[in-house]
Amino acid sequence: DTGVSQNPRHKITKRGQNVTFRCDPISEHNRLYWYRQTLGQGPEFLTYFQNEAQLEKSRLLSDRFSAERPKGSFSTLEIQRTEQGDSAMYLCASSLSDQPQHFGDGTRLSIL
């Protein structure tokens, strides 16, 4: 399967802990996006990369959040000092420039 892959699929952690998610995009896609989705809502944009450059960050991305795409391939999203409100599905998508985005199946984060 050559789709967008996200790991882990589910993460349960205690409030205050740090978590890191990984996204492997479709190999030839130069753009990679992170979204957050809460129950009953559409995805909300967090940030996106073109190759290894982080080009835009939403104001939703507080200073506890950091995303990297060091070699322009896979990306990681880290949340430090997690809070209850961070509980959500974190979706990754990739695209070839302005072509339609292909989404992964997300990482569901549950904060206890």
Add this chain to the structure above:
Amino acid sequence: KNQVEQSPQSLIILEGKNCTLQCNYTVSPFSNLRWYKQDTGRGPVSLTIMTFSENTKSNGRYTATLDADTKQSSLHITASQLSDSASYICVVRGGDKLIFGTGTRLQVFP
């Protein structure tokens, strides 16, 4: 303010019936409009994408329409199947940004 509104919020239909989902948007500048299907616990999957000049686009039993003058789109599902149970999200591209609707939750019962 760029917004995408969908209705109804949720819908229950019997297998075999048709249904139509609505999307109204206020996004400028407008680039294209996409409908995604999202199964529970999965990522969204693209169904159709339409540009300003396109009025209708079909993908199997799914037919999307676009009226760029009234800024409205609809997604019509014909002869629904149990596997159509999902959330359907309308997404409008305005410039570099994607504006997501909150989705319509469709449940198809036998």
